[in-house]
Amino acid sequence: MPSPRNLTGTVVVITGATAGIGAATARQLVAAGAKVALGGRRRERLDELVAELGADNAVGVVMDVRQPADNARLVAAAVAAWGRVDSVVPNAGIGMYGGILDQTDEALVEMMDTNYAGTVWTVRAALPELLATGDGGDIVIVSSVAGFRGGDDEAVYAGTKHAQVGLAGSLDRELREQGVRVTLICPAGTATEFAVGAGRVDNDPRFAEWLTADDVAHAIVTTLQQPRSLRTAIWTLWSMGQGS
C-alpha cells in the first residue's frame, strides 16, 4: 500500500490565510512539518498567525490576490525564506449573496476579480517555481460545490466557482506531463466568517451541521500527502449532516 508523502520541509504558498480554511490549512501543514507562505489583506491577522506558527515555519505577506504583482511578492517571500515552492493553494475568496439586479456593480466585480482572476494570478505567480523544483508540485484550488451547480441568490458567486473548475481541468491537461498535479477542493457550506457574512445570518442553526474549516483543511493536506503517482482531480466534501 502506498504510504502518505512526508511533507516535512516542503514549501506551500496559501492565499486567504488570514481566516477560515486558509488559516486552518496553514496550521495543519505546519503540524505536518511543512513551511508556509501566507497571503491576505489583514496584516494583524497575518502577524498573529506567523507568531503562532513560528517565524521558522511561516512568513506572512500583506497582499491582494486581485493584483498580479502582489501574488509575485508572496511567491518571492517563500523563495527568499526557503529557496523553493512545492505547492500552491489558491484559496482566497469572497461571497456576497443576492439577486443579480440587487447587487452593486462593485460587489460583482470584487467577486469576479477575487475568486476567478485572483486564482489565475496566484497560479501564474507560483507555477514557474513549481516547475523549477523539477518535481512538478501541486496546485490545489479551493472552489466549491457551487462550482458544479447553481444556488439561490448566488449567480455570480457560483459563476466564479464554475470558472475555477474550468481553469483547473484545463491546467491539468496543460501541466500533468510536466508533473504538476492539479486538484480542486469543492466544499459544501463551511462554518467560517465567509458563511456568516453577507447574506447569511450569524448563529444560523444549520452551521452546526456544516463542515468546519479544519475538515476542509484536512482534505487539502491529504491531497498533498498523496503519493505523486496519484491524483484526486476533484474532491467534493459534505458533512454527514448536509444534503448533497
Ligand SMILES: NC(=O)c1ccc[n+]([C@@H]2O[C@H](COP(=O)([O-])OP(=O)(O)OC[C@H]3O[C@@H](n4cnc5c(N)ncnc54)[C@H](OP(=O)(O)O)[C@@H]3O)[C@@H](O)[C@H]2O)c1
Ligand atoms: N465557507 C463556505 O461555506 C465555503 C464553501 C465552499 C467554498 N468556500 C471557499 O473557500 C475559500 C475560503 O473561504 P473561507 O470559508 O475560509 O472564508 P473566510 O474565512 O472569509 O476566509 C477568506 C479568506 O480570503 C481572503 N481574501 C478575501 N479577499 C482577498 C483578497 N482580495 N486578497 C487576498 N485575500 C483575500 C481573506 O483575507 P483578508 O480579508 O485578510 O484579505 C480570508 O483570509 C473561498 O474561496 C470560498 O469561496 C467556502
